[in-house]
Amino acid sequence: MHSTTQSSLNLLSRNFIILSAYLVSSFAFATEIPLETITAKSSSQTLYLQLDAKVEPIKSATVAAQTSGRVLAIHYDVNDMVPEGAPLLEITSKEQGAGLAGAEAELAKAQAQNIEAQAQFERYKALFPQGAISKGAMDEATSYAKSSKQAVSAAKAKLISAKENVNYTIVSAPFTGRVTGKWVEQGETISYGQALLSGYATDKLRAVFYVPQQYRQQLADLTSITLSDDVSTYQSDAINKFNFSTQADQSIEVRVQLENQQQTLQVGQWLKAALPVDQVDTIYLPKSAIFQVGELTAVYRKQGDKYLQTQVRLGKQVTSAEITQVEILSGVMDGDSIINDAASYVLLLNQTQSDNVQ
Structure with missing residues (x-):
């Protein structure tokens, strides 16, 4: 047991010595290698509070019998799409x-x-x-x-x-929508006021979510909001912010109207609502500038006339125009000169070391 532990410590020490020697030699040859660099620049970024929003119908109805008789035919079933004015059901x-x-x-x-x-x-x-x-x-x-x-x-x-x-005796659809409930069957005798079919309009829906009290000022300033799922993004400025709360935690209910002309939304599905809560200065670097080996995450930052390996802490990744940028939480300052392609730079360092050894 003691022998195994000693062997592990020896191996770790050798690796550390090799890495230290590598870093020292890297610094020595850094100025001799052609470099493509970028300048780190901070930009103002909006911080968002992600909230779960549930999609609900704005307009829904249950059509009831306005006369008595026996049901002759039912033309639609639950989950069917019905155009406005279409005959839903016929009575004797x-x-x-x-x-x-x-x-x-x-x-x-x-x-x-x-x-x-x-x-x-x-x-x-x-x-x-x-x-x-x-x-x-x-x-x-x-x-x-x-x-x-x-x-x-x-x-x-x-x-x-x-x-x-x-x-x-012919019950028609009050609006274009989807049938959610059927309360009678063909052949049944119905009376005045009896529920027949239920449904909701699909052209306009709303997303409902709850905002904690601590963000009530940010909510008061909100004029437009973005909601998204795994496929689509929805933008809306039709926001109804409640001035009271019925929730046990006293959170504020918010209803956002969404257009659904393309039928991409479904009642009952969940969306992510992005509530802007703060502005911060953030530095983003191309992913190619990040050098990662095991748990080491670093960039090559210019200090004096050399480019030294500097450990950094990463945040979220953002991809736009096929370029992936990585948020730098610490380790880089505004105006720092950074090697753009860390992997190629390391290869050049290795090649330079090999040539000098020979």
Whole structure:
């Protein structure tokens, strides 16, 4: 056991000595190698608080029966997309049709009676000044003309109601959307007010998330926000910030309206909401400038007339225009001159050492 431990310590010591010798020799030959360098520059970066946002419908509805009858057909099922105005469900219409026919007959009768009453009133009105008609008969004719005219109006209103009852036997979609619930089946007898189908509009949805109280000022300043999933990014300036909280932790509810014309969002899915909370100065370097061996992460930074290996601490990576940049949290300062291609520089150092040894 003691022998194994001693061997490990000896191996570690040899590796350390080799690495130290390598670094020293690297410094010695650094000025003789052609270098491609970059200058580290700090830039202002926005820090974001990532919050989970759940997608919800803005407009949803449950259509109910406005008449009674038996279900003849259901044209859509749960999860189907339905265009606005499409017939969802059909109900028997015999009773409603009979009511419509009766209303039409009653209107025709009222109109005929009204024609007769108006004609009689006109005759009496011409004869009354001549004394051929008594005042009582004239008053009766006037009253009859008015009541028959009102009867026509009442019959027309009844006909409109009867037509609506017939229309109610075909239940139409109030908006373009997706069916989420079916509460009746074909052949069932339904009554007035009974729930039939449920759904939501898919063209506009909202993302709901909760912001901790400590960021209420940042939330107050928020005018636009970015939300994203694994595939798409969504930008919105339609932000509804609640002025009260119903949560146990007193966090603030925020609702963000999202356009969904391309049907890329689904109700119930989760998005990441990026709330800007601070501005910091950050240095980014190309990934090629980072030299990594095991747990060692470093860059080659100019000091005097040499480029020395300087250990750095890395943050997040950002890729744009096929170039990967790495955030430098510590080890590099604004204005430092850095070797752009650390791997090639190390190879050149090794080659230079080999040539000098020979």
